[in-house]
Amino acid sequence: MAQGSIKTAIVTGAASGIGLATAKALQAAGYRVFGTSRKLAPDKSNGIRMLVCDVTDEASVAVMVETVFGETGRIDLLVNNAGFGISGPAEETSVTQAQAMFDVNLFGVIRTTQAVLPLMRAQRGGRIVNVSSVQGLIPAPFMALYGASKHAVEGYSESLDHEVRGQGIRIVLVEPAFTRTAFDQNLVRPDKPLDIYAADRAGRGKFLSEVMKTADAPEVVAKVVVKAATAEVPKRRYAAGPKARQVSLLRRFVPASAFDKALRKEMQLPPLA
Numbered sequence: 001m002a003q004g005s006i007k008t009a010i011v012t013g014a015a016s017g018i019g020l021a022t023a024k025a026l027q028a029a030g031y032r033v034f035g036t037s038r039k040l041a042p043d044k045s046n047g048i049r050m051l052v053c054d055v056t057d058e059a060s061v062a063v064m065v066e067t068v069f070g071e072t073g074r075i076d077l078l079v080n081n082a083g084f085g086i087s088g089p090a091e092e093t094s095v096t097q098a099q100a101m102f103d104v105n106l107f108g109v110i111r112t113t114q115a116v117l118p119l120m121r122a123q124r125g126g127r128i129v130n131v132s133s134v135q136g137l138i139p140a141p142f143m144a145l146y147g148a149s150k151h152a153v154e155g156y157s158e159s160l161d162h163e164v165r166g167q168g169i170r171i172v173l174v175e176p177a178f179t180r181t182a183f184d185q186n187l188v189r190p191d192k193p194l195d196i197y198a199a200d201r202a203g204r205g206k207f208l209s210e211v212m213k214t215a216d217a218p219e220v221v222a223k224v225v226v227k228a229a230t231a232e233v234p235k236r237r238y239a240a241g242p243k244a245r246q247v248s249l250l251r252r253f254v255p256a257s258a259f260d261k262a263l264r265k266e267m268q269l270p271p272l273a
């Protein structure tokens with residue numbers, strides 16, 4: 001492949017987990033890959049270049065995008081993967097804590113997207129893959145604010161896709177279910193716990209411990225990201241992994257009452273009255 005024909009990809013949150021697996025998969029697919037992390041991380045052995053980028057800082061995002069463009073002269077793909085979750089009852093989470101999460105999960109996506117759109121428009125093409133979650137499609141008890149951030153990413157992505165499609169740019173969603181990464185270990189706990197939720201909090205911890213035993217490997221998600229990035233005519237959204245596909249189908253075709261009943265049973269919540 002000639003140097004000029006090599007496509008350039010940026011993957012945010014690429015130090016570990018889904019982001020690192022995605023960066024490796026894209027590199028194997030022929031992309032020149034730049035990964036980002038909040039703190040300086042070593043370049044990966046397979047040629048992935050790591051850059052510092054804090055997606056909550058517009059200036060940091062601008063410097064990162066300028067660096068990539070300065071070295072390659074193009075940006076063909078942006079994978080918005082950086083994010084974190086808050087696990088616990090919504091009432092226990094302060095607005096300040098929720099705002100900090102939205103600043104990464106939603107506004108971080110907006111900042112990086114707005115930074116690359118003019119460059120993609122000038123080169124008459126590009127693709128942005130936003131890593132969402134099945135919790136952007138369904139109710140998310142005890143992760144209500146994380147779910148809300150992903151619902152917001154879904155709405156933003158679908159709407160923006162209509163706006164820029166005529167410019168040769170597509171916005172695509174990838175929706176994983178639970179994935180075997182450090183995500184669950186790094187979940188932020190609510191900052192104002194209430195006694196009334198103590199039993200629910202313990203039950204949630206047990207549920208997460210069990211579900212992670214059969215969670216998908218990050219490489220499962222990475223493979224779907226590559227598919228979303230390279231499809232000639234991409235779908236609007238891609239469920240990543242068998243559990244995510246099952247949940248997506250159930251959400252679309254099962255009556256709400258039956259879906260809620262199944263959800264509560266899966267999460268070991270008391271049956272609906």
